[in-house]
Amino acid sequence: SQQGEEDPQALSIQEGENATMNCSYKTSINNLQWYRQNSGRGLVHLILIRSNEREKHSGRLRVTLDTSKKSSSLLITASRAADTASYFCATDGPGSARQLTFGSGTQLTVLP
Amino acid sequence: DTEVTQTPKHLVMGMTNKKSLKCEQHMGHRAMYWYKQKAKKPPELMFVYSYEKLSINESVPSRFSPECPNSSLLNLHLHALQPEDSALYLCASSPRDGRLSSYNEQFFGPGTRLTVL
Numbered sequence: 001s002q003q004g005e006e007d008p009q010a011l012s013i014q015e016g017e018n019a020t021m022n023c024s025y026k027t028s029i030n031n032l033q034w035y036r037q038n039s040g041r042g043l044v045h046l047i048l049i050r051s052n053e054r055e056k057h058s059g060r061l062r063v064t065l066d067t068s069k070k071s072s073s074l075l076i077t078a079s080r081a082a083d084t085a086s087y088f089c090a091t092d093g094p095g096s097a098r099q100l101t102f103g104s105g106t107q108l109t110v111l112p
Numbered sequence: 113d114t115e116v117t118q119t120p121k122h123l124v125m126g127m128t129n130k131k132s133l134k135c136e137q138h139m140g141h142r143a144m145y146w147y148k149q150k151a152k153k154p155p156e157l158m159f160v161y162s163y164e165k166l167s168i169n170e171s172v173p174s175r176f177s178p179e180c181p182n183s184s185l186l187n188l189h190l191h192a193l194q195p196e197d198s199a200l201y202l203c204a205s206s207p208r209d210g211r212l213s214s215y216n217e218q219f220f221g222p223g224t225r226l227t228v229l
Contacts, residue, residue, distance in 0.1 A: 042202055042220035088154055092216060099168060100218060102154035
């Protein structure tokens with residue numbers, strides 16, 4: 001079943017701007033991951049944040065996690081047209097450690 | 113080799129056909145997954161194999177039959193499918209050792225686009 005909800009559902013920005021996507025989930029987690037999917041292709045893992053971490057960076061990506069609010073955000077700085085894709089958060093709960101539950105996804109369009 | 117490969121890329125089949133999807137990885141991962149994804153929706157988990165044994169079946173209809181012949185291969189056998197089964201079928205693998213409490217980043221294949229007529 002789908003645990004996470006993401007907002008916005010769709011986001012359109014100009015190249016060079018920052019993009020922020022939010023994810024909320026319902027149950028306790030081991031970690032939260034973000035994945036990217038280009039149209040009709042497989043998912044690519046972007047970044048993982050553990051439940052005891054609050055913020056993590058990887059290149060132009062910044063992820064935050066607030067376990068008290070059961071929410072996470074993904075910030076992409078200085079966006080590029082090539083960042084156009086769908087972005088999904090995925091949670092890994094303590095009870096089913098090999099199973100990911102994906103959020104509803106945000107479709108990001110970066111206009112050149 | 114850090115790829116998960118899936119064949120075929122596209123498959124069109126009738127409701128009476130029998131076909132199989134194939135997934136392969138050579139990263140030594142011991143967990144493998146099948147997901148179904150409809151357009152503009154997130155992937156939905158179908159099956160999980162851990163150490164070549166089926167560990168999770170998310171109430172998938174019996175017209176989908178998974179098989180894990182060895183630690184590198186995962187098949188999904190299809191029989192008597194319905195048009196609503198048309199979707200992108202994604203395979204993934206994970207390095208996770210089920211005995212350890214470590215994270216399980218998943219590596220996805222490119223998917224098989226299935227159309228059932």
